[in-house]
Amino acid sequence: MTDAAYVFRVTVALDTTRVEADPDTFETVVTRPADEPGTDGWLFFRDACWRGEVSDERHLRTLAAEWLSAPVTDVRFSELRTDEAHLDALRAAIADDPAFDDPPRDVLHAHLGSSIRVME
Template sequence: MQANYVFRVTVQLDPPEACLDPDRFETVCRLPAATPGTDGWLFFQYNLWRGAVADADHMRALLTDTPDVEVIEASFSELETDAAYRAALETEIKTDLSRFNADSVDAVVHQHLGSSIHVRDAEAIPDA
């Protein structure tokens, strides 16, 4: 079971004793998705809304801590997942729909991830 939250990020490099050209570039950042039901599994609920970053400042700060460079822009691309992770996510959501203020699992998924879920073979999902 494997899944990653995928973001397009623009990073700024500013080393104290060097000059870089270019000093900013766009890249892909993958954050491993926590196993549904474990600590951190609600990342999508706290950080995403309708397939986009819910709070840009918070997400930039979170992603700046990850690669240890300044992230100046971040956009959510997708949750890349295998079928087993998707099934486990949906099962966990279904156990407490009231937490999400929704009538169905599909509504929760759409509210937070939009249509940005891509199910792939586990071997095709890079390790984050």
């Protein structure tokens, strides 16, 4: 098991229909654990990101709102934070998946850009 995670900057908007709040929006960092390569959900990087950005902001806003149980007005991908073992396993799973025609390095770059941070 790894501590690999996708990191997002998320703007939350408070419901101020009956009250005032200052500020009524704020940004927070949301860390979503990365699924182990080859298991259900491991292709989150493919489905969520393109060129180091959120690929479908509306969809990711909906997901982030579910994660936080709060309305989300903006979501931006920051990085995949991982260790070397998880990154190696991710590369191996990509290489073994017939859905990918390109080498793992190219696949990861196409989806995550240069936003992979390897932790010790």
